[in-house]
Amino acid sequence: MTRGSQRLAAAVVRATLAGSSIDAHATEDMLSGYAWTHAAMLQFMQDNVQYGGDFGSSSDHTLNAEARIDVAGRCTESWCQGVSAMLKPRVRYFASADPNPYVVQPKRFLWNEAYLTGTTAWGATWLAGKRYLAWGPGLLFSPSNRLFPDNGNATPRREIAGKPLVTLSANVSSRLTLSGVYADPYLEPVPGVDERGAFGLLRAEYSSDGSRPTTAGMVIGGGGGYRPYIGAYMQHLLGEAWTVGAEMSASRGYARQDDTGPQLQQNRDRLMADALVNLRYGLPSGGEISVEALYNGYRLSTAEMAIARLPAQPAGGLWQTRNRPLHPLPEGRYVLLQMLTPGLFGNRRFGMVARSLFEFSTPANQTFVELSYSPRDNLTAYLGAAHTSGSSRSEMTRTMGDEVYVTLEFFL
Numbered sequence: 001m002t003r004g005s006q007r008l009a010a011a012v013v014r015a016t017l018a019g020s021s022i023d024a025h026a027t028e029d030m031l032s033g034y035a036w037t038h039a040a041m042l043q044f045m046q047d048n049v050q051y052g053g054d055f056g057s058s059s060d061h062t063l064n065a066e067a068r069i070d071v072a073g074r075c076t077e078s079w080c081q082g083v084s085a086m087l088k089p090r091v092r093y094f095a096s097a098d099p100n101p102y103v104v105q106p107k108r109f110l111w112n113e114a115y116l117t118g119t120t121a122w123g124a125t126w127l128a129g130k131r132y133l134a135w136g137p138g139l140l141f142s143p144s145n146r147l148f149p150d151n152g153n154a155t156p157r158r159e160i161a162g163k164p165l166v167t168l169s170a171n172v173s174s175r176l177t178l179s180g181v182y183a184d185p186y187l188e189p190v191p192g193v194d195e196r197g198a199f200g201l202l203r204a205e206y207s208s209d210g211s212r213p214t215t216a217g218m219v220i221g222g223g224g225g226y227r228p229y230i231g232a233y234m235q236h237l238l239g240e241a242w243t244v245g246a247e248m249s250a251s252r253g254y255a256r257q258d259d260t261g262p263q264l265q266q267n268r269d270r271l272m273a274d275a276l277v278n279l280r281y282g283l284p285s286g287g288e289i290s291v292e293a294l295y296n297g298y299r300l301s302t303a304e305m306a307i308a309r310l311p312a313q314p315a316g317g318l319w320q321t322r323n324r325p326l327h328p329l330p331e332g333r334y335v336l337l338q339m340l341t342p343g344l345f346g347n348r349r350f351g352m353v354a355r356s357l358f359e360f361s362t363p364a365n366q367t368f369v370e371l372s373y374s375p376r377d378n379l380t381a382y383l384g385a386a387h388t389s390g391s392s393r394s395e396m397t398r399t400m401g402d403e404v405y406v407t408l409e410f411f412l
């Protein structure tokens with residue numbers, strides 16, 4: 001690392017510690033009775049991206065220097081016995097050579113997560129604060145989780161920030177869990193959509209035991225811009241190496257409409273659904289090979305696909321910022337092939353992620369490969385590249401061209 005990089009890394013750490021007041025001694029003084037543990041990581045990412053025609057076929061070169069600190073606290077005194085705290089402040093330096101006005105820029109500082117959790121006298125688990133929630137077997141996105149539809153696979157070196165919420169969950173039996181969520185969906189305004197209000201969700205999850213376990217869940221949710229919907233998911237171990245999964249959701253329209261903008265086909269008051277099914281094969285190295293087929297009944301119409309930049313506004317932002325109440329997938333049919341190999345070449349220090357997404361309505365493909373190497377346990381280097389090809393009418397080619405990035409992650 002150069003002296004300039006060392007100074008930048010030190011400045012990022014100092015800014016994080018000062019801005020979030022998580023110095024170990026200061027935290028102990030302010031919150032006595034809590035036992036704290038912490039971990040820290042510095043990330044440096046150089047990204048070169050070529051946008052598609054909807055973004056003017058422009059290109060950009062960005063540098064992201066980010067400090068991620070995770071602090072976990074556990075109460076050790078009687079007045080707060082059983083209560084735990086999690087703090088995840090993030091601070092970054094971000095520079096863009098040619099900022100695209102249609103791409104949201106990342107925040108300089110944010111709390112990725114910050115919450116308290118504990119148990120009630122009758123055994124239920126509660127949580128209050130800002131947190132990311134995920135469930136279901138989806139590889140690309142989660143149909144039954146409209147609060148966090150983006151599962152982060154599309155941007156592996158970036159995090160998904162949590163949202164303000166309250167949860168309560170209880171084990172009805174050793175195999176059945178019931179949970180409820182009340183949240184601020186933290187939606188980005190979209191013309192024609194009424195994003196006001198809170199989001200609520202009830203979820204039941206069943207898990208079986210045995211040599212071939214099954215996990216299955218049901219979801220009822222809606223509010224805060226989203227129409228009421230039902231969802232379901234399941235995952236079953238077929239044998240020692242094979243796993244099958246499926247997930248779906250259905251509603252009468254995706255989001256609540258108002259009179260401030262265009263009325264999208266996906267928001268009409270009629271029954272629509274989306275679904276996915278996947279098959280995974282576990283490799284002896286700990287990785288997996290998987291295939292997933294996706295159907296989207298909320299797809300944009302032909303006329304809507306022709307509107308510049310509308311297909312490029314997914315449910316999750318490029319930097320995992322505020323969600324937009326639009327379906328994550330603009331087209332109707334996709335197939336995803338994916339391979340994860342943490343022990344590439346039989347060496348645990350090498351790894352690879354490869355993903356290829358095919359879209360069939362207007363044929364196109366987006367292929368992504370990321371190689372990783374860890375020369376020592378606290379340092380990992382990543383080289384990632386993505387290439388998009390296909391019909392000029394496809395949302396893939398219209399929004400994204402090629403991308404290459406290099407990332408270094410230091411664990412302190």
